Amino acid sequence: MSTRLPGAAPDSGLDPAIAARLKxxxxxxxxxxxxxxDTGEVLMLAWMDDEALHRTLTTRSATYWSRSRGAYWVKGATSGNVQRVVSAALDCDGDTLLIRVEQTGGACHTGDRTCFDADPLPLAPAGDAS
Structure with missing residues (x-):
């Protein structure tokens, strides 16, 4: 796992046309x-910089930037809960990526299938605008 220098913008290898669209x-x-x-199930939210996106697109192994560790990590490298990337897309504003994967094992660091199944929030009944 390599780390980047704060404020450094190393040549990531990311296609310049893609890099130019990122906000x-x-x-x-x-x-x-x-x-x-295949199911559309939202598994997790992660963070990528240009290098992580480049690695993800070229290896098809989901690679993220860990803000807490200050380092890149390949999902499943130590846990075995691998994400094989099937597709990647950039939203219309260029400020969010959608990474579609084949998930093996849990996606959440807690071991759960997704990061969004542990604590559903209550909603008002339909039609209640208050």
């Missing part, structure tokens, strides 16, 4: 919504 946070990151390709 990044001040930290140089773009959120990536990760979805199971």
């Amino acid at each position: 990044r946070t001040p930290d140089g990151l773009v959120p990536a919504v990760v979805q199971q390709h």
Whole structure:
């Protein structure tokens, strides 16, 4: 797992046409919504910089930037819960990626299938506009 230098913009190898479309946070990151390709199930949200996106597109192994560790990580490299990338898309604003994967094992760091199944929030009854 390699780390990047804060503020550094190394030549990532990312296609310049793709890089030009990205709208990044001040930290140089773009959120990536990760979805199971055949069911549409949303598995997790992760962060990518140009290097992580380049690695993901060229290897088909989902690679992210860990904000807590300050390093790149390939999903499943240590856990075995691998994400094989089926497709990748950039939204119309260029500020969010959609990564569609074939998930093996749990996607969440807790071991759950998704990061969104542990704590559903209550909604008002339909038609209640208050």
